[in-house]
Amino acid sequence: MSTAVVTGQRLAYLRAIEAESIHIFREVVSEFQRPVMLYSIGKDSAVMLRLAQKAFYPGPIPFPLLHIDTGYKFREMIEFRDRYTAELGLRLVVHRNEEAIANGAHPSILGTQRCCGLLKTQALLDGLRNGGYDAAFGGARRDEEKSRAKERIYSFRDSHGQWDPRNQRPELWNIYNSRIEPKESIRVFPLSNWTEIDIWQYIHLENIPIVPLYYAMTRDVVVRGNSITLSEAAPGEPTVPMKVRMRSLGCSPCTGAIRSEADTLPKIIDELRGFRRSERENRVIDHDTEGSMEIKKREGYF
Amino acid sequence: MQSTVNESVEQFIALEQQKTLLRILTCGSVDDGKSTLIGRLLHDTRNVYEDQLQSIAKGTLNRSTAAVDLSLLTDGLRAEREQGITIDVAYRYFTTARRKFVLADTPGHEQFTRNMATGASTADVAIILIDARHGVLPQSRRHAYICSLLGIRTAVVAINKMDLLGFDQKVFDAIRAEFAPLLEQLHYDNPYFLPCSALDGDNIVDRSKRIPWFEGPALLEYLENTDPNDRAAQGDFRFSVQHVIRPNLDFRGYAGTIASGVIRTGDDIRVWPSRRTSKISRIVTYDGDLEAAQAGQSVTLTLEDEIDIARGELFTRSHEAPTTAKRFYADIVWMQDRPLRLDRPWIIKHTTRQVRTRAVRIRHRVNINTFEEQHNIQQLGLNEIGVVEFEGALPLFFDPYTSNRTTGAFIIIDPETNATAGAGMLRGAVEAEFRPVKPGDRVARYGHQSKVIRLNGRTDLARRLERRIFDRGGVAAVLDHANIEVLEALAEAGCIALLVNEPSTAPLAVEDHAAIEELLDEIFGSHSEDGKAGEVATEGEGI
Numbered sequence: 142m143s144t145a146v147v148t149g150q151r152l153a154y155l156r157a158i159e160a161e162s163i164h165i166f167r168e169v170v171s172e173f174q175r176p177v178m179l180y181s182i183g184k185d186s187a188v189m190l191r192l193a194q195k196a197f198y199p200g201p202i203p204f205p206l207l208h209i210d211t212g213y214k215f216r217e218m219i220e221f222r223d224r225y226t227a228e229l230g231l232r233l234v235v236h237r238n239e240e241a242i243a244n245g246a247h248p249s250i251l252g253t254q255r256c257c258g259l260l261k262t263q264a265l266l267d268g269l270r271n272g273g274y275d276a277a278f279g280g281a282r283r284d285e286e287k288s289r290a291k292e293r294i295y296s297f298r299d300s301h302g303q304w305d306p307r308n309q310r311p312e313l314w315n316i317y318n319s320r321i322e323p324k325e326s327i328r329v330f331p332l333s334n335w336t337e338i339d340i341w342q343y344i345h346l347e348n349i350p351i352v353p354l355y356y357a358m359t360r361d362v363v364v365r366g367n368s369i370t371l372s373e374a375a376p377g378e379p380t381v382p383m384k385v386r387m388r389s390l391g392c393s394p395c396t397g398a399i400r401s402e403a404d405t406l407p408k409i410i411d412e413l414r415g416f417r418r419s420e421r422e423n424r425v426i427d428h429d430t431e432g433s434m435e436i437k438k439r440e441g442y443f
Numbered sequence: 444m445q446s447t448v449n450e451s452v453e454q455f456i457a458l459e460q461q462k463t464l465l466r467i468l469t470c471g472s473v474d475d476g477k478s479t480l481i482g483r484l485l486h487d488t489r490n491v492y493e494d495q496l497q498s499i500a501k502g503t504l505n506r507s508t509a510a511v512d513l514s515l516l517t518d519g520l521r522a523e524r525e526q527g528i529t530i531d532v533a534y535r536y537f538t539t540a541r542r543k544f545v546l547a548d549t550p551g552h553e554q555f556t557r558n559m560a561t562g563a564s565t566a567d568v569a570i571i572l573i574d575a576r577h578g579v580l581p582q583s584r585r586h587a588y589i590c591s592l593l594g595i596r597t598a599v600v601a602i603n604k605m606d607l608l609g610f611d612q613k614v615f616d617a618i619r620a621e622f623a624p625l626l627e628q629l630h631y632d633n634p635y636f637l638p639c640s641a642l643d644g645d646n647i648v649d650r651s652k653r654i655p656w657f658e659g660p661a662l663l664e665y666l667e668n669t670d671p672n673d674r675a676a677q678g679d680f681r682f683s684v685q686h687v688i689r690p691n692l693d694f695r696g697y698a699g700t701i702a703s704g705v706i707r708t709g710d711d712i713r714v715w716p717s718r719r720t721s722k723i724s725r726i727v728t729y730d731g732d733l734e735a736a737q738a739g740q741s742v743t744l745t746l747e748d749e750i751d752i753a754r755g756e757l758f759t760r761s762h763e764a765p766t767t768a769k770r771f772y773a774d775i776v777w778m779q780d781r782p783l784r785l786d787r788p789w790i791i792k793h794t795t796r797q798v799r800t801r802a803v804r805i806r807h808r809v810n811i812n813t814f815e816e817q818h819n820i821q822q823l824g825l826n827e828i829g830v831v832e833f834e835g836a837l838p839l840f841f842d843p844y845t846s847n848r849t850t851g852a853f854i855i856i857d858p859e860t861n862a863t864a865g866a867g868m869l870r871g872a873v874e875a876e877f878r879p880v881k882p883g884d885r886v887a888r889y890g891h892q893s894k895v896i897r898l899n900g901r902t903d904l905a906r907r908l909e910r911r912i913f914d915r916g917g918v919a920a921v922l923d924h925a926n927i928e929v930l931e932a933l934a935e936a937g938c939i940a941l942l943v944n945e946p947s948t949a950p951l952a953v954e955d956h957a958a959i960e961e962l963l964d965e966i967f968g969s970h971s972e973d974g975k976a977g978e979v980a981t982e983g984e985g986i
Contacts, residue, residue, distance in 0.1 A: 318862075
């Protein structure tokens with residue numbers, strides 16, 4: 142971003158939320174023993190990484206990244222992850238629920254809720270416990286989903302990693318309560334006050350590298366009802382070439398693509414301005430029952 | 444084709460960069476139409492997506508109402524949808540051509556006072572909803588009070604459901620006449636009274652044609668244009684060190700967020716608590732060094748001098764000192780079931796420091812419906828508000844909350860549960876109470892009581908004794924003759940009076956070391972704990 146003009150007036154909004162996020166990173170690193178960043182490879186994680194670089198500049202990012210790999214992440218995501226984290230010289234920890242993966246966990250067999258429970262929630266809790274992490278940064282935003290709108294910036298988790306939405310610590314000003322007992326932890330959401338369009342504008346203004354799947358290009362897709370998927374076609378299922386992109390990145394069986402011509406960041410932003418539907422609409426897992434995000438979060442999902 | 448898309452987007456992005464952020468708070472209950480008002484704002488500014496509208500249609504099946512209920516857009520937790528009430532603070536985001544808004548949606552019921560205080564802590568503007576049919580209720584007064592206590596000075600009083608009263612101007616005028624004096628008393632700056640109907644959208648996004656007698660802007664227009672005085676940007680420079688950045692031996696930077704004011708390279712600063720001074724050599728950011736930075740920016744400062752500085756220390760300009768006090772008092776909103784009591788330790792987190800404290804006195808509790816001050820209070824319970832004095836293990840460096848919402852604020856953490864137990868808005872230092880010097884204080888300092896010692900004309904002995912008493916921390920005065928007034932004054936002051944030319948019943952010689960040591964032991968070992976020194980000394984027989 143360009144050099145600030147000091148006016149004595151209110152900061153422009155993107156600068157204001159950028160500064161707030163940097164403040165959160167510094168506060169966590171100062172008050173916790175073993176922080177970690179949950180790195181999902183998506184656009185929000187990309188923004189978090191840049192903010193962390195800014196927070197500790199000219200020093201290095203003082204914590205490792207943890208990626209929970211379900212085994213169903215797109216190939217382009219894994220390639221991007223390995224290349225980009227190496228380029229930045231970051232320590233990357235990858236955790237997988239190998240047992241569930243070996244047993245062939247798949248949403249079409251287990252149902253989406255149980256599959257997420259094993260490959261994401263369980264893997265996340267195990268990954269955090271293995272590392273002995275007491276604070277974990279996540280890229281969730283309050284505008285994504287209505288139970289997340291009630292989430293704190295410092296979200297307290299008990300010794301089982303669970304969230305109790307009815308008994309959250311009040312959070313005032315920019316003063317965060319970091320006190321926990323051993324085995325308890327805090328999930329920290331530095332992007333709480335960012336919206337989807339803020340994320341894209343920031344990626345554009347800051348030239349932040351992102352996974353190519355976000356850009357529209359002609360890809361072989363499978364069309365099932367209303368959803369366009371990049372996952373493997375079932376035997377006998379036809380694939381068709383279509384110009385598509387991903388608006389949000391998750392596991393390949395559960396994340397749909399959208400038809401799009403947006404192959405540059407300005408075009409993505411332009412497309413977003415015209416959208417009448419939310420970004421998580423193409424995430425099957427949010428819609429399996431009413432309030433399903435809240436249920437997953439209570440169990441320890443992030 | 445491509446270039447036009449890019450140009451229009453680049454223009455859009457350029458305009459976005461000029462938008463400011465306004466944080467607003469809505470207070471009211473479901474009955475006042477608060478959730479409907481927010482739903483209306485989000486919906487009519489096209490900040491709700493179609494699938495979210497469809498999902499509330501799905502949610503509505505669980506409720507008795509059949510039509511799509513905009514209030515369901517805001518109640519995010521299952522318990523809230525089931526009970527049809529807002530329990531917790533929710534944050535909503537919407538944007539218009541002119542501004543970005545963060546809206547804190549807070550519950551209005553008295554038992555959720557803490558959640559309203561939470562939402563109010565960061566808000567610039569409060570929207571206080573009043574149901575036109577019911578007028579000013581105790582809860583309206585309570586909402587205005589809490590928002591004021593948390594530092595909000597700009598308020599919109601949205602008098603809702605005017606449609607149910609045929610948009611009667613007399614109703615509106617009566618409510619304004621009743622409520623305006625209270626808002627003035629609570630230091631609101633020119634509150635904006637607005638007649639509206641959230642259900643039908645009158646005066647929410649567009650000016651209503653159904654209220655011809657009202658000429659002011661609709662709610663959104665007001666929010667886009669109001670410019671609450673940004674006290675932080677204009678205040679004295681305050682910066683709490685959050686983190687020390689030392690990537691190598693050549694760089695030592697102090698990272699933090701500027702709480703208020705402006706700082707430029709070359710400016711002199713003072714560091715608290717050491718009070719040492721230095722000058723800003725660089726304002727470092729990832730995007731390059733800055734010449735100057737202002738409130739709200741997160742930066743890294745380097746100094747011209749090598750000073751040992753840690754997290755929690757405060758930078759100010761050298762001539763703009765903060766209040767420094769170990770004993771301070773503050774408005775407290777209590778937020779947990781375990782009450783605030785004087786016999787328990789509490790941790791205060793103020794800026795980037797945690798300080799152990801104890802509450803020393805509850806000055807009063809406020810009845811939040813009548814604002815009446817209640818005295819002789821032993822504790823504050825959940826959702827209660829009062830003024831409390833604390834004593835910290837270390838001093839705080841702060842400003843009164845009314846002049847600085849960052850350096851004037853703290854949270855209270857219960858060390859037994861780690862819960863955030865309360866919020867504090869600092870008022871000032873507790874002036875040390877005047878305590879006259881008591882005889883016991885003198886005994887504690889000198890190590891002896893006052894005493895009269897007669898020396899039979901031995902001047903040399905008097906001076907030697909004075910020296911010995913002096914070396915042990917005591918205080919003695921050498922006099923030729925007894926003068927009753929002088930002796931009384933010396934006794935009052937806790938002195939040993941050495942009377943040179945007064946006869947003694949037990950003469951002492953300089954050579955008599957044993958006797959002198961015995962005398963000194965008697966002086967320094969015989970004082971009574973209760974310190975009634977004067978009496979004993981004037982009557983006590985010397986040597």
